[in-house]
Amino acid sequence: MIRSTTADITEFSLSFDELDHNPAELIALVGYRDGEAPEILRTLYYEIISAAGERCHIRGGYRHFSEIEWRETDLCLGSEKTAFATGKIIAAQLQRAESAVLFACSIGAGLETWSRQLMNDGDFFSGYLVDAVASLTVESAMHKIQDDLEKDQQDKGQKISNCYSPGHCGWLVTEQHKLFSLLPDNFCGITLTDSSLMLPIKSASGIIGIGPAMQRVDACQLCDMNRCVFRRFDKSKQETEAHAVFAKKPGDQHHRAF
Amino acid sequence: MSEFVEQLALCVERGKVNRESLYPPDLHGQDGTDELAKQALEQGLKPDTILEGCILGMDRIGAKFSENKAFVPELLMAAKAMTAAMTHLKPFFQSGAVKRKGTFVIGTVAGDLHDIGKNLVAMVVEGGGFEVIDLGTNVTTAKFLASIEEHPGCSVGMSALLTTTMVNMEGTIKAIKEKYPETLVLVGGAPVTKQYADKIGADGYSPDPQGAVAILNKKVA
Numbered sequence: 001m002i003r004s005t006t007a008d009i010t011e012f013s014l015s016f017d018e019l020d021h022n023p024a025e026l027i028a029l030v031g032y033r034d035g036e037a038p039e040i041l042r043t044l045y046y047e048i049i050s051a052a053g054e055r056c057h058i059r060g061g062y063r064h065f066s067e068i069e070w071r072e073t074d075l076c077l078g079s080e081k082t083a084f085a086t087g088k089i090i091a092a093q094l095q096r097a098e099s100a101v102l103f104a105c106s107i108g109a110g111l112e113t114w115s116r117q118l119m120n121d122g123d124f125f126s127g128y129l130v131d132a133v134a135s136l137t138v139e140s141a142m143h144k145i146q147d148d149l150e151k152d153q154q155d156k157g158q159k160i161s162n163c164y165s166p167g168h169c170g171w172l173v174t175e176q177h178k179l180f181s182l183l184p185d186n187f188c189g190i191t192l193t194d195s196s197l198m199l200p201i202k203s204a205s206g207i208i209g210i211g212p213a214m215q216r217v218d219a220c221q222l223c224d225m226n227r228c229v230f231r232r233f234d235k236s237k238q239e240t241e242a243h244a245v246f247a248k249k250p251g252d253q254h255h256r257a258f
Numbered sequence: 259m260s261e262f263v264e265q266l267a268l269c270v271e272r273g274k275v276n277r278e279s280l281y282p283p284d285l286h287g288q289d290g291t292d293e294l295a296k297q298a299l300e301q302g303l304k305p306d307t308i309l310e311g312c313i314l315g316m317d318r319i320g321a322k323f324s325e326n327k328a329f330v331p332e333l334l335m336a337a338k339a340m341t342a343a344m345t346h347l348k349p350f351f352q353s354g355a356v357k358r359k360g361t362f363v364i365g366t367v368a369g370d371l372h373d374i375g376k377n378l379v380a381m382v383v384e385g386g387g388f389e390v391i392d393l394g395t396n397v398t399t400a401k402f403l404a405s406i407e408e409h410p411g412c413s414v415g416m417s418a419l420l421t422t423t424m425v426n427m428e429g430t431i432k433a434i435k436e437k438y439p440e441t442l443v444l445v446g447g448a449p450v451t452k453q454y455a456d457k458i459g460a461d462g463y464s465p466d467p468q469g470a471v472a473i474l475n476k477k478v479a
Binding site for chain 2 (some may be wrong): 041122
């Protein structure tokens with residue numbers, strides 16, 4: 001992992017091999033409990049993993065805001081005090097933060113393109129699994145960066161919160177535009193569409209609170225989105241005891257709390 | 259129900275494509291949908307019988323999926339097996355000897371590039387006996403309208419994954435209903451609810467692919 005810091009911006013470049021890869025994650029992600037999944041999933045997983053690295057361009061990073069301000073439930077960051085209406089759930093978790101980072105991470109478009117090619121060729125099964133592996137890769141990369149931030153802050157006697165992302169826990173996805181307005185242009189190679197979709201699709205973004213009162217919690221216990229597609233996979237993950245903390249449905253944009 | 263239909267339906271449901279396919283392991287070495295369909299036609303069985311087996315198999319796996327007793331990989335393997343059998347029916351579809359239940363135009367709405375959920379619905383609806391016209395992702399209202407023009411009497415399915423793109427469904431539905439008021443429009447996707455579907459004037463909503471087939475069977479077939 002290559003780490004570079006300039007002023008308040010920290011950036012990372014990671015190789016695919018540095019990330020944790022575990023077939024149990026894929027099995028849980030696509031809905032199975034361990035031991036119930038068809039063996040072909042494991043076989044294809046290893047085939048995909050062996051060819052995925054050369055298709056990934058993994059970059060991530062964050063901007064640290066040493067001062068934050070609250071206007072009722074709106075979190076204000078930056079010199080222009082850009083206000084984020086994160087919603088009650090996230091505001092409650094970040095209320096006692098002393099500083100915060102806005103983060104982003106992307107694995108590039110390589111796996112996405114590969115998945116689409118497979119589907120266009122009629123191999124939906126492999127295409128779907130490649131998409132799922134891509135989702136796991138973003139999550140894994142984000143965790144690496146989050147862990148690095150946590151270690152860095154621990155050395156300063158601080159703790160960090162979960163990563164909270166627009167589109168989850170009541171934070172409107174339209175606030176992606178505000179979030180990226182506070183990051184350098186084309187940060188991690190990510191651009192936003194008018195509909196707040198990150199491109200490449202396999203990207204993540206959000207906010208992490210920092211302070212002695214911060215803690216990482218089970219986000220699904222906080223969130224009131226009962227129909228959220230992630231809930232089912234969190235449940236599955238608990239049942240399989242897969243070690244990775246993910247909860248996504250393949251194909252979804254990576255903007256959740258984890 | 260004939261023994262053949264039951265056998266073919268089982269192969270579709272279990273995702274058994276052909277004799278060589280390793281999946282599912284317990285059917286390894288046995289004929290799959292590809293061989294069964296080919297043999298059926300050679301033996302003079304009606305092509306409709308093949309379609310019947312495919313529909314039954316996809317119906318069963320779709321029902322399991324809806325009940326969380328099967329997951330996306332199994333659904334995709336079943337769809338692959340169905341496609342292998344349906345390939346043998348192509349000439350009969352083209353000649354009109356075998357008729358589908360209707361035509362279903364599907365696409366992810368403008369501004370949205372997510373397609374896996376949409377693809378799943380497309381596959382299950384095809385397995386339900388409908389011709390599917392997949393317009394892909396980021397489909398504009400104009401493209402939906404052009405496809406309806408090209409396929410008179412078709413039904414339409416729209417998918418969205420983001421709350422920001424879900425809102426584009428409303429305008430598209432309005433335009434469709436203005437020009438083709440009889441067109442049945444179904445909507446789905448993670449942020450979409452029955453309440454939202456009703457609010458924007460959709461004719462149907464389903465949280466899963468099998469539900470879409472059920473609506474089409476009830477209102478179109």
